[in-house]
Amino acid sequence: MSGRPVISTAGLTKRFGRVVAVDHVDLDVPAGVRFGLLGPNGSGKTTLVRMLLGLVHATSGSATVLGEPMPRRASTVLPQVGALVEGPAAWGHLSGRANLRLLDAAGPGGRRRTRRARVADALERVGLGGIDRRPVRAYSLGMRQRLGIAAALLRAPRLLLLDEPTNGLDPRGIHEIRDLLVALNEAGTTVVLSSHLLAEVEVLCTRVGVMDAGRLVLADDLDALRAPTGRIRVRTPDPGAALALLDGRVEAHDGGMLTVRGDDPAELNAMLVGAGVPVDALDRERRTLEEVVLEVTGSGSDRFDGRGPGTGRHA
Template sequence: MSSSASVIRTDGLTKKFGRVTAVDAVGLDVREGDVYGFLGANGSGKTTTVRMLLGLVLATSGSIEVLGEPMPASGRDVLTRVGALVEGPAAYPHLSGRANLALLDSAGPDGPRRTRDRRIEESLERVGLAQVDRRPVRAYSLGMRQRLGLAGALLRRPRLLVLDEPTNGLDPQGINEIRRLLLELNREGTTVFLSSHLLGEIEQLCTRVGVLDGGRLVLQDEMDALRGPTGRTEVRTPDPARAREVLASITDVDVEPADDGLLVRGLDPADLNDRLVSAGVRVSGLAPERRRLEDVVLAATTSGTDRFGREGERP
């Protein structure tokens, strides 16, 4: 991934509103093929940053490149290759979803009329609105409006997809459907930039993560690196008491209880397994314990994870 071309790059990106610094010298590095999670508590500056990337808000200082071109100077060309959903979908409430997408498509320079109907149909199908798109948008639920906004972002089959809280208002089934869709689009070659305050959403979807705290980028790395091994081994066993008894006599071995068994430090996993099995302890699984994204974020931020949401929560 490190050799991939940059799709979004910022240097010293700063936005001030009067005396308030909303975004402070942010240096993003989003690479071709990433599912990049832009994580931050509500009010951390995520949406302001996204709006600057798309040329909707002018930066106070710093530079932005999107798809290798400077923004907002090259916005007219760049944005034809970018799909975006920011701060909720906009739509004409008296028109159907299909009619809204037709208007949205005709507003762009690369939406030939001969392919418009097919692309609209494909976009509605992908977000699960093919059967309900003829009703007026004012009759849509919040989740359906989110799906329509995502359909609009997909109309031009973008190289880059920029999404701000895309699962807002969706039920658990809808959230899972959107997750599957984003991963499918990524496999097809679309780079995804996903802004969210939901730790679980970022942890399940993303290959690379940036964490914003109080307007500053405090963390940016590959997900695998952030969730690296802790040095302990997770032991799954139906007989944790017997396993602890066996391990208690071994010098320099630390054992802690876990939900499905034990966490063990100080023994190689193969040696650990041999000792337990030889003592008659049933072992159903052994795996290196990995750091939780929540713990990594908590260590890097001053706001703490109490301001970050988990599944089903909206702080």
């Protein structure tokens, strides 16, 4: 972990009647990371993000954002935070540019003198620089999502809190937004991404937290979670020769792909090549994020898209 926490919670809990949406969450997000908050739909991710923004008040526990208690110091914190939660909100009869101007004027800390330039810059960064005067109600879902991200970028935030930011985007759009978030992070913005998409978090984030049934069941650096398994994967056009040489060390093989017990790929490669066994590819096997998540969550399903058993109880 690097830097002082920009988000810190202690025993943070939210109940809606008898339903516990967020259950005693202790979370620290260091400054400068790209943090992925993972969990199936209904695991409590969005409620947690809404509490961090002061949109939902906690039943018990505490939260600080940028070193300030929330929601008590919301007027100080929110001008430094860009957020997109539960999809972009907009006045459908107005253009995207007009929407951003109004949002900037209505929000805390908006500066009228620089508003036009900041709106133009935010639209350019999300790929809407050539936007016309058509009303937002005529936008595609992907255009609306880009507009929501542009709204979050209006004031050069120190912290970005984004809930499913690539929803509705095509593959090229997902790639563009991912590149934008990496660039913002490298320039000093801490990015917190809430998502149920394992692959997206694994590609983008440097640190991961996993929510399950309202609880934070895991939080660690991605590199630590994807530790080596103690096996090496080898691809060879002569699997028979490799099997004979590595008798007892091969745990599985499928055609020319072998899974071999071992920690040192260089040593294994030298052994194979020295014995005349050709090697096309060789690398250390690592745990996938999917394996880690399925290990710590208790849904009893191999699905992670919110439609498996046990979902729907938490917001």
